[in-house]
Each structure stands twice: as C-alpha cells, then as structure tokens.
Amino acid sequence: MAKEIKFTYDGVEYTLGFTRRTVQMLEDQGFDSSKIGSMPATMIPLLFEGAFKAHHRWTKPEVIQKIFESIGNKEVLMEKLAEMYYEPINAMMDEESDAEKKVEWTASW
Amino acid sequence: MDGKLVNPSDSTRGEGFGSAPLSFGQLFDEQCGLYMAMGMSYDDYWNGEPDMPKHYRKKRETERQFRNEELWLQGMYVYEAILACAPALNAMSKKPKPLPYSQKPYPITSKDLEDTRDEQKMKQLEDGRQWMIDFAEKFNKEFYAKHKQTMKGGDGDASTGQS
Numbered sequence: 001m002a003k004e005i006k007f008t009y010d011g012v013e014y015t016l017g018f019t020r021r022t023v024q025m026l027e028d029q030g031f032d033s034s035k036i037g038s039m040p041a042t043m044i045p046l047l048f049e050g051a052f053k054a055h056h057r058w059t060k061p062e063v064i065q066k067i068f069e070s071i072g073n074k075e076v077l078m079e080k081l082a083e084m085y086y087e088p089i090n091a092m093m094d095e096e097s098d099a100e101k102k103v104e105w106t107a108s109w
Numbered sequence: 110m111d112g113k114l115v116n117p118s119d120s121t122r123g124e125g126f127g128s129a130p131l132s133f134g135q136l137f138d139e140q141c142g143l144y145m146a147m148g149m150s151y152d153d154y155w156n157g158e159p160d161m162p163k164h165y166r167k168k169r170e171t172e173r174q175f176r177n178e179e180l181w182l183q184g185m186y187v188y189e190a191i192l193a194c195a196p197a198l199n200a201m202s203k204k205p206k207p208l209p210y211s212q213k214p215y216p217i218t219s220k221d222l223e224d225t226r227d228e229q230k231m232k233q234l235e236d237g238r239q240w241m242i243d244f245a246e247k248f249n250k251e252f253y254a255k256h257k258q259t260m261k262g263g264d265g266d267a268s269t270g271q272s
Contacts, residue, residue, distance in 0.1 A: 001158070002158045002160070019156045020159070021155040023134065023137070027133060027134045087159040088133075089133050091161070091163050092136065092140060094166075
C-alpha cells in the first residue's frame with residue numbers, strides 16, 4: 001500500500017504521493033533531496049508540488065502555492081513528504097535483514 | 110550501483126541546480142527493463158504502487174526456487190532411468206534386462222502422497238483378499254482330495270440307500 005497524504009481544500013479532495021515517474025519528473029525540474037538543508041525555500045515547495053503530480057497532475061501551481069501556504073504542521077508534513085519521496089527509491093533496494101545491519105545510530109534531536 | 114549513477118557529468122538531470130550527485134531518475138531508467146523482464150508492466154513500473162518492485166523481486170526469487178525444484182525432480186527421473194537401464198547396458202551382466210521404470214510420476218503434493226498411501230493400503234487389502242481366496246481354494250482342493258473316497262463312499266451309500 002502506497003504512502004499517501006490526503007486532505008480536502010476548497011471542496012476538492014487531494015491525495016499526495018509519489019511514483020517512480022513523478023520522482024523522475026521532480027528531478028528533471030531540478031529537485032535535489034541533498035539540497036533540502038541548504039536550499040529549503042526552493043526545495044521544499046518543489047517537493048510539495050511534486051507530490052501532486054501522481055494524482056493531480058494538472059493542478060495549477062498557484063493553487064498548490066495557496067494550499068502550501070495554508071497547510072498547518074509543516075514540519076511533520078515535510079517528514080512525511082520525504083518518506084513518501086523515498087518510498088519508490090527504497091523499493092528498488094534490496095532489503096537486508098536486521099541481523100546483517102551492524103551499525104546502530106541515534107539522532108540528537 | 111556503478112559509477113554512472115554517481116558521475117555528475119553523465120547526468121542530464123538537475124542542471125538547473127547543478128547536477129545531482131545521485132540521479133534516482135537514471136536509476137529508474139536503467140532498472141525499468143529488468144523489472145519488465147520480471148513481468149512488470151511499463152505503466153505499473155512508472156505509475157504504479159511504489160513498492161511493487163519488491164514484490165516482483167520476491168516473485169522472481171520464488172520462480173527461481175520452483176524452477177530449481179523442477180530441475181532437481183527432472184534429475185531424479187533421469188537418474189532413475191539410467192539406473193533402470195544400467196543392467197541392459199552392462200556387457201558383463203548376467204541378466205541384461207532393464208529394470209522397470211516408475212509406473213507413475215513421483216508423488217510430490219500432499220494429495221499425491223495421500224493418494225499413494227491409499228493406493229498402497231488398497232493394494233495390501235486386495236493382496237490379503239487374494240491370498241485368502243487362494244488359500245481357501247487350495248484348502249478345499251486338498252480337503253476334497255483327502256476325503257474324496259469317504260465322500261464318494263458316503264454319496265454312494267446315500268445313493269444306494271435312496272435307490
């Protein structure tokens with residue numbers, strides 16, 4: 001089951017998600033996940049816009065911009081968008097068993 | 110992943126913001142044929158559920174396992190056929206007759222195994238029944254042969270008595 005974000009805006013139900021095609025399209029538009037930290041103002045709206053491509057390809061950028069401005073809890077939204085973005089990529093990688101993963105890590109925040 | 114994926118000069122994508130160190134789009138392009146060879150449709154690959162490739166890899170793994178089992182089974186049949194032929198091929202053999210080959214395929218499913226067990230059981234019962242019939246016939250023959258004279262005498266007496 002694909003990871004999706006659902007919400008209603010202005011009476012329209014939206015489902016955000018990524019496919020391999022939309023990840024590729026997003027890269028073609030200049031999105032680079034490694035630059036989210038250094039260029040958040042460009043990359044985050046681009047990622048948000050890219051999440052519309054799978055199910056709402058013809059939504060106007062102005063509408064997406066308005067939705068982005070009015071959407072709450074952006075930090076969690078970004079986390080979820082990033083998870084969704086990496087889902088088609090992770091599916092291409094071989095899963096290793098936990099026993100094979102020898103390095104454990106922790107985050108400081 | 111090979112060098113091509115991480116070589117920015119090869120990438121035509123992401124030029125607006127400098128070349129991406131790793132182009133996922135290129136990775137997807139390269140892998141598309143592989144997944145189509147596994148039976149995934151072009152549309153499913155590009156626009157379908159993101160985690161479909163995992164299932165196709167699992168499918169391929171299972172198919173390879175099945176194929177391996179089939180080849181192993183085939184090897185078993187070939188091995189048995191060679192063993193069955195061996196006496197006929199041996200010039201030094203005193204009985205140069207091939208041994209009988211299996212009458213039926215080997216039972217591999219649980220139903221096959223159950224059927225085979227039932228058949229063996231039925232055969233045992235049938236053998237037992239036949240043995241009883243043979244024994245009874247033999248016993249009767251011997252009994253009649255032993256008591257022929259007595260029975261004849263008895264019959265004769267009875268017939269004499271009647272007449």
